[in-house]
Amino acid sequence: MYRWVVVFLLLMLVGLQYRLWFGEANLREILALKEAISEQQQANEKLLERNRQLEAEVQDLKQGLAALEERARSEMGMIREDETFIQLIEPRQ
Template identity: 60%
Template sequence: MFRWILLLLTITLLGLQYRLWFGEANLREVWALQQEIERQRSENDHLVARNHQLDAEVKDLKQGLAALEERARNELGMVKQGETFFQLVPALPQAVPLPIDKKSN
């Protein structure tokens, strides 16, 4: 009698383990979904931060001309009337002279 109970419990345990590892909604799927949730949360946090930044920029543009002027200067290169604009251009690297081939002369 004890053997039958032990055999029944063993079969039940194996059946439950099979469902846990290979059945519907198994542990591998749960782990994959948890990783997907973390990835999505990270992406959402990034998008929320970007939205806050854009919202602040819109408020600045609506409230004052300073932000609009700064944007026009930086992005469009605009200059106020009466201002002097200086553009600094980096120097070109010095050209290395080519060796003279004496045989071709």
């Protein structure tokens, strides 16, 4: 009788170990999902920061002409009539 109980318990242990390592939602899959979640959270943080910067830029553009003028000068190379435009290019390394 004792032998059958031990055999039954060993079979249960093997069955549970099989499910843990090779079954549905096994340890490897869970670890891979945790890593994917971590990577996605990092990507989300970067995007949230980008959104904050864009929102601040939109507010600046709505509130005053100084930000609009700065953007026109830096991105479009616009200059006033009495100014001289000088562009400095850093050498490639």
